[in-house]
Amino acid sequence: MGLDRAAISALYEQYAPVVYRRARFILGRDADAWDAVQEVFTRMLTDGAAFRHEARPMTWVYRVTTNVSLNLLRGRKLREPLLAVADEPTGTMSNVEARQYLSKWLSALTERELEVASLLYLDGLTQQEVADVLGLSRKTIGRDVDALRTRLGELDALPPERP
Amino acid sequence: MSHLSALALDEAAAGLPLQPDDGAHLDSCAECRNERDARVSTNRALLASRPAALTLDALTPKRSPWRIALAVAVPLAAALLLFLLPQPTSTGSRLKGGFALELLDRTGKPVHTAHPHDGLDLAVGGAGAPRVAVFAIDAQHAVTPLYVGDLHGKALEKVAHLDVTPGNVTVLAVFATPTVSAHDVETALAAGTTLPDSVTLELEVK
Numbered sequence: 001m002g003l004d005r006a007a008i009s010a011l012y013e014q015y016a017p018v019v020y021r022r023a024r025f026i027l028g029r030d031a032d033a034w035d036a037v038q039e040v041f042t043r044m045l046t047d048g049a050a051f052r053h054e055a056r057p058m059t060w061v062y063r064v065t066t067n068v069s070l071n072l073l074r075g076r077k078l079r080e081p082l083l084a085v086a087d088e089p090t091g092t093m094s095n096v097e098a099r100q101y102l103s104k105w106l107s108a109l110t111e112r113e114l115e116v117a118s119l120l121y122l123d124g125l126t127q128q129e130v131a132d133v134l135g136l137s138r139k140t141i142g143r144d145v146d147a148l149r150t151r152l153g154e155l156d157a158l159p160p161e162r163p
Numbered sequence: 164m165s166h167l168s169a170l171a172l173d174e175a176a177a178g179l180p181l182q183p184d185d186g187a188h189l190d191s192c193a194e195c196r197n198e199r200d201a202r203v204s205t206n207r208a209l210l211a212s213r214p215a216a217l218t219l220d221a222l223t224p225k226r227s228p229w230r231i232a233l234a235v236a237v238p239l240a241a242a243l244l245l246f247l248l249p250q251p252t253s254t255g256s257r258l259k260g261g262f263a264l265e266l267l268d269r270t271g272k273p274v275h276t277a278h279p280h281d282g283l284d285l286a287v288g289g290a291g292a293p294r295v296a297v298f299a300i301d302a303q304h305a306v307t308p309l310y311v312g313d314l315h316g317k318a319l320e321k322v323a324h325l326d327v328t329p330g331n332v333t334v335l336a337v338f339a340t341p342t343v344s345a346h347d348v349e350t351a352l353a354a355g356t357t358l359p360d361s362v363t364l365e366l367e368v369k
Contacts, residue, residue: 008223
C-alpha cells in the first residue's frame with residue numbers, strides 16, 4: 001500500500017471523522033458507518049494517486065464517501081428491505097427525515113441524480129461545491145439541478161429549500 | 164456571503180487550506196469559527212473511540228509497508244460458510260496454471276489450521292492477472308479487506324502477513340479487474356452469485 005503507519009494515521013486523523021459523520025448520516029447505523037470508513041480508506045490507500053492529485057482533497061473524500069455509503073445502503077435494502085430505513089435510537093429527527101428522502105430517491109433516481117441530490121439537499125453544499133466534488137462544470141450542475149427539482153417535485157420527494 | 168458550507172467547515176476543522184473567500188469569511192465570522200471549533204472537538208472525541216482505533220488498526224501495516232497485519236476473528240462453522248459462500252472458480256490452494264491462494268506458516272508450508280496469535284503469510288498467484296483483492300469473511304458474512312494490490316508475475320507471491328485470532332475464517336481472493344470491493348463481495352454473498360476469477364480457502368482456528 002506504500003504508506004507507513006505514521007502517514008496512514010495522519011490521513012486518518014484528518015479525514016476519518018468526516019467520512020464517519022457522512023456515512024453515519026446516510027446509513028443511520030454506527031457499525032455500517034465504520035464499514036464505510038474502512039472501505040473509503042482502503043480506496044484512498046490503494047488508489048492514492050487520484051486522491052493526492054485532487055486540488056481539494058476533501059471533495060474526493062465527500063464523493064467517495066457518498067458513493068460507498070449509497071452502495072452500502074442499496075446492498076442493505078436488498079438484503080433487509082423491511083429494515084432499510086430503520087434508524088438507531090440516537091438518530092435525530094432531521095437524520096430520520098433525510099433517510100426517508102434517501103429511501104424515496106434510491107428507488108427512483110439515477111446514480112448521478114442521487115449523488116447531486118445527496119450533496120445538495122442533505123449536505124447543504126452550494127452548486128459550485130457540488131460541481132467541484134463531482135468534477136463537473138458549474139453550468140452542467142445548474143442544468144442537472146433544474147431537472148432534478150422537477151423530477152423530485154413529481155415524486156413528491158423534494159426537500160424544502162434551505163434559507 | 165452566507166455562512167460556510169459543510170464542506171468548507173470540514174476543511175477548516177481538518178486544518179486544510181480554504182478557498183480564499185471561505186478563509187476571509189471564517190476570519191470575520193464568529194458563528195462559523197464556533198462551528199469549526201465544535202467540529203474539531205467532535206472529531207477528537209470520535210478519533211479517541213474504540214471503533215475508530217480498531218478501524219485504523221485494520222488499515223495499518225504492522226511489519227513493513229508491503230505487509231498488512233490484520234486480525235481476523237469471529238467463531239463460525241466452516242461447513243456453514245462453505246454452504247453460504249458463492250461458488251468460486253476454484254476452491255482451495257494452488258492450481259497448476261491457474262489462480263492460487265495459500266496461507267503459509269513460518270517455514271513456508273501451506274496450512275489450513277492454525278492457533279490464535281499464529282502469524283501466517285498470505286500468498287497469491289494470479290496466473291498473469293494484474294491485480295488481486297483478498298477478503299476475510301466471518302460467520303455473519305461481514306467482509307473485511309485483507310489486501311488489495313498489484314501482482315508482479317505468475318508465480319505465488321507473499322503479499323501480506325496475518326495475525327490469527329480465535330475463530331475460523333474463510334479467505335477469498337478475487338483476481339478480477341477492475342478490483343472488486345468488500346461491498347461487491349457482500350452483494351454476491353447476499354445474492355448467492357458467483358464471483359468470477361476467485362479462489363477461497365478455509366482456515367480452521369483451534
